[in-house]
Amino acid sequence: MQSREVFVTGGTGYIGSRLLRLLVGRGHSVRALVRAPSVTKLPSGAKPEIGDALTDTYLDAVRGCETFVHLVGVSHPSPAKAAQFRSVDLTALRAAVKVAGAVGVLHFVFISVAHPAPVMKAYVEVRQQCEQFIRQSGLNATILRPWYVLGPGHRWPYALQPVYRLLELIPETRESALRLGLVTVEQIVAALVNAVENPSAGISIMGVPEIRRSQITAAAGA
Secondary structure (H helix, E strand, O other): OOOOEEEEEOOOOOOHHHHHHHHHHOOOEEEEEEOHHHHHHOOOOOEEEEOOOOOOOOHHHHOOOOEEEEOOOOOOOOHHHHHHHHHHHHHHHHHHHHHHHHHOOOEEEEEOOOOOOOOOHHHHHHHHHHHHHHHHHOOOEEEEOOOEEEEOOEOHHHHHHHHHHHHHHOHHHHHHHHHOOEEEHHHHHHHHHHHHHOOOOOEEEEOHHHHHOOOOOOOOOO
């Protein structure tokens, strides 16, 4: 396995913190964009880069990195946060793509959301705009489209799993049930690691079925 220079935004979040620990443990060189008060939240081995994800002023911190993983977004999305999706999620994505393109990043990784979907319309709309911005940039990119990520503190949807299994068996509802299915935090992190270690040429989309199938092979020398 080739060790890579990876830059991560949102590295202290629910998914990002788990991803950083795994990338460092697998021998990758990881830089993480953080605000000064959050430096202590980074796992050992990840290099902090102080900056603001809503601007492109952290450009120099990304130089030399092959891969850019963008995880910044409003926590606990809900319909009440529609304005924040535009002011935070969309603004941060545009800054990240601008930085990645300016310094010659080879591969951009982004967590979007499954769509179309019957709910969370403002969130879905902004994430679709983010995807379009990535496509227009010309960057090689892997875009992940989960719907809901299960894990510690995010367990209530487990009760819906029997319903999902039933809907997946019915031809009329199978496609939407799979597209809007549940994934675990371990699966989404594994998918991110796979994206880092196996960069795409052009645009690669990972939906829920692909995320579910993601597995992490042993690191070289482990």
